[in-house]
Each structure stands twice: as C-alpha cells, then as structure tokens.
Amino acid sequence: GENVEQHPSTLSVQEGDSAVIKCTYSDSASNYFPWYKQELGKGPQLIIDIRSNVGEKKDQRIAVTLNKTAKHFSLHITETQPEDSAVYFCAASTSYGKLTFGQGTILTVHP
Amino acid sequence: DGGITQSPKYLFRKEGQNVTLSCEQNLNHDAMYWYRQDPGQGLRLIYYSQIVNDFQKGDIAEGYSVSREKKESFPLTVTSAQKNPTAFYLCASSISGDQETQYFGPGTRLLVL
Numbered sequence: 001g002e003n004v005e006q007h008p009s010t011l012s013v014q015e016g017d018s019a020v021i022k023c024t025y026s027d028s029a030s031n032y033f034p035w036y037k038q039e040l041g042k043g044p045q046l047i048i049d050i051r052s053n054v055g056e057k058k059d060q061r062i063a064v065t066l067n068k069t070a071k072h073f074s075l076h077i078t079e080t081q082p083e084d085s086a087v088y089f090c091a092a093s094t095s096y097g098k099l100t101f102g103q104g105t106i107l108t109v110h111p
Numbered sequence: 112d113g114g115i116t117q118s119p120k121y122l123f124r125k126e127g128q129n130v131t132l133s134c135e136q137n138l139n140h141d142a143m144y145w146y147r148q149d150p151g152q153g154l155r156l157i158y159y160s161q162i163v164n165d166f167q168k169g170d171i172a173e174g175y176s177v178s179r180e181k182k183e184s185f186p187l188t189v190t191s192a193q194k195n196p197t198a199f200y201l202c203a204s205s206i207s208g209d210q211e212t213q214y215f216g217p218g219t220r221l222l223v224l
Contacts, residue, residue: 043215101153
C-alpha cells in the first residue's frame with residue numbers, strides 16, 4: 001500500500017520567515033495530495049491541495065509543489081505569523097477515499 | 112468544521128463495554144469516513160462509506176463497526192474487541208469518493224476508565 005513520509009517532525013521559525021515541509025510517497029499511482037492544518041484538540045482543516053496534473057499551486061502565503069518523478073511534494077508558507085503555529089499533515093491518495101497521511105509536523109512560529 | 116458534527120466531545124469507556132460515536136453531516140455529501148489519531152501520529156482510516164447502506168473496511172477496522180442507514184449519519188461503534196481504544200476519533204465527509212476534498216469534524220476523544 002501507499003506510504004507517506006513527512007519531514008521534519010518539528011519546525012521552529014521566527015515570525016516573518018518561511019517554512020517548508022516535505023513529504024515523499026511510495027505509490028506512483030497517487031494523484032491527489034492535500035495538506036491539512038490541525039490546531040490542538042480540533043479536527044484537521046484543508047489548507048491547500050494539488051492534483052498530479054499540476055506542478056505548483058499557490059494561495060496567498062501558502063504554496064504546494066509536486067515532483068511526480070521524485071515522488072515528493074512540499075508545503076511552503078511565506079511570511080509566517082504566530083497563528084500559523086499548528087500541526088500540519090500531508091496526505092496522498094491513489095483510489096477512492098483512501099487518504100494515507102504523513103506523521104505530521106509541529107510548526108512553531110515565534111513572535 | 113463546517114457542517115460536520117461529532118458527539119460527544121469526550122467519551123469514557125469501561126472494560127468490556129461497547130461505545131458508539133456519532134457523526135452527522137448536513138453538507139449533502141455522499142461519502143463519509145472514520146479515522147483514528149494517536150498522539151504524535153497521523154490519521155489512520157478505520158472505515159469508509161461511499162453511499163447509503165454500503166461501507167468498506169479501512170486499514171485498521173478490527174474491533175470497530177459502522178452503519179450507514181442515512182446519508183447524513185455514519186456512527187462508529189468501538190467494540191470490546193478493540194483492546195487499545197484510547198485515541199482521538201475523527202469523522203470526515205466528501206462530495207463523492209473520487210479524489211474529492213475530505214472535510215473533518217471536530218473529533219471525539221475516547222478514554223478508557
């Protein structure tokens with residue numbers, strides 16, 4: 001089955017810096033890659049997603065890049081703010097409904 | 112959380128007891144899912160349902176059961192066969208199952224007494 005590895009497990013940045021989280025996947029058939037943000041004690045919220053026919057997607061301060069050849073995709077957050085502090089999860093999907101999640105990255109943005 | 116409700120927020124289970132977690136959505140989504148999240152880990156799929164009266168096992172279905180009698184409801188029962196039930200349980204839904212965005216509820220934290 002699909003396996004998703006996420007790095008780093010923790011990331012600490014200063015306010016205004018950029019943050020990058022990377023994920024690799026094993027199944028070359030995966031074609032949908034969402035990123036979720038989870039705050040303490042709450043359910044994950046989708047922040048951005050990308051499909052395999054696109055190499056990059058941006059939404060204001062957030063961007064995701066996908067390298068299908070290398071089987072990895074990354075989340076980029078620019079001009080980080082303290083409210084960006086949360087746990088971020090990547091996921092990959094090959095078939096109906098079966099999202100495989102990475103282990104999560106705890107992002108801390110220091111004022 | 113947008114249209115997906117889970118109850119209760121906290122649930123306590125005694126030894127040998129079955130407990131049921133509720134998940135309701137008013138988004139008119141066909142597909143619904145149950146995930147388990149353990150501390151410091153990602154989400155793992157327990158069960159999913161593409162349509163009413165149909166559901167499939169996910170990666171960790173043992174010790175759990177579900178039903179899908181109504182489009183808006185997908186309850187999860189944690190049976191006594193689940194020996195390590197302490198976790199954060201998340202319900203999600205999507206318009207359909209095929210590569211559609213999954214939206215999550217607020218979660219239920221299950222603790223064993």
